[in-house]
Every structure is written in structure tokens, then in C-alpha cells.
Amino acid sequence: MSTIKVDTIKNTSNVEVFTAKAWVNFNGEGTVSIRASGNVTSVTDISTGIYIVNFTTSMPDTSYSTLVTCQQAEFAGMQSPTTSSVYVYCVSRQDSLSRVDNALMNVAVFR
Numbered sequence: 335m336s337t338i339k340v341d342t343i344k345n346t347s348n349v350e351v352f353t354a355k356a357w358v359n360f361n362g363e364g365t366v367s368i369r370a371s372g373n374v375t376s377v378t379d380i381s382t383g384i385y386i387v388n389f390t391t392s393m394p395d396t397s398y399s400t401l402v403t404c405q406q407a408e409f410a411g412m413q414s415p416t417t418s419s420v421y422v423y424c425v426s427r428q429d430s431l432s433r434v435d436n437a438l439m440n441v442a443v444f445r
Contacts, residue, residue: 355398356389356443362404362424363435374441383407383424383433387441392417398445405438412441 343351356373360366366379378386383404396417402410404424409431414421422441426434 352444354442355393355445356387356441358387358439358441360385360439361437362439363437373443377439380421381433383435385422385439386419387422387443388419389417389443393443393445398443401440401442401444403440404434404436406436407434 345351354372358368358371358374358377360368360377362379362383362385366377366385368374368377373390374387375390376388378388380386394417396415398415400412400415400420400422402412402422402424404410406426407424408427409425410423412420412422420441420443423433424436424439425431
């Protein structure tokens, strides 16, 4: 396998291409288990519907963007970003805006 290392990737229109710096697909119900990931060492189950995604290689700072999706929740979000992890959660309107565990969780981090 070969490795290509560059500082910046641009398309043919000279627009910089940004890629995810970390991502994970995991089961957030019962015992948390990662199905697939990139630059994520583990996911810690904090409480119902609350998880910490831990990065393999730290981010350079906390000015990153996080996209969180949950299969059975109306709201998903993040807070408390650090260079080594991010806290994510899922909230269901059907359960009076309570945090809920989800079987299908996806998190992507862009910087």
C-alpha cells in the first residue's frame, strides 16, 4: 500500500477539498459498539443518549465542526469539544425532549 501526503487538496476549479478528520458509525444501545470508524479510538457511553467520541489523533484545536445523526431522534448535537474528544447527544421529541439511546449513531468531524 502506498501513502500520499500533501498539505492541501484542490479540485480542478482551484477550490480546496475538505475531508472528515474523524468519523464513526456506532450502536449506541446497550453496550456501545463501533461498526466502522476513522481516527476514532473509542466511544464512551456517559448516560442515556450521551456519548463521548475519542479521537486517535487529536485535532489541532477545538474550532472544528461536528455533524451528529441519530436514527430515532429529532435532535442531535455536540458540546464540550476538546482536541482529543467530543461530547455528542440525541434528543427525542416523542419522549418529551428526553435524551435517548440510538441503535444507529453517526458522527463526522471536519476541520
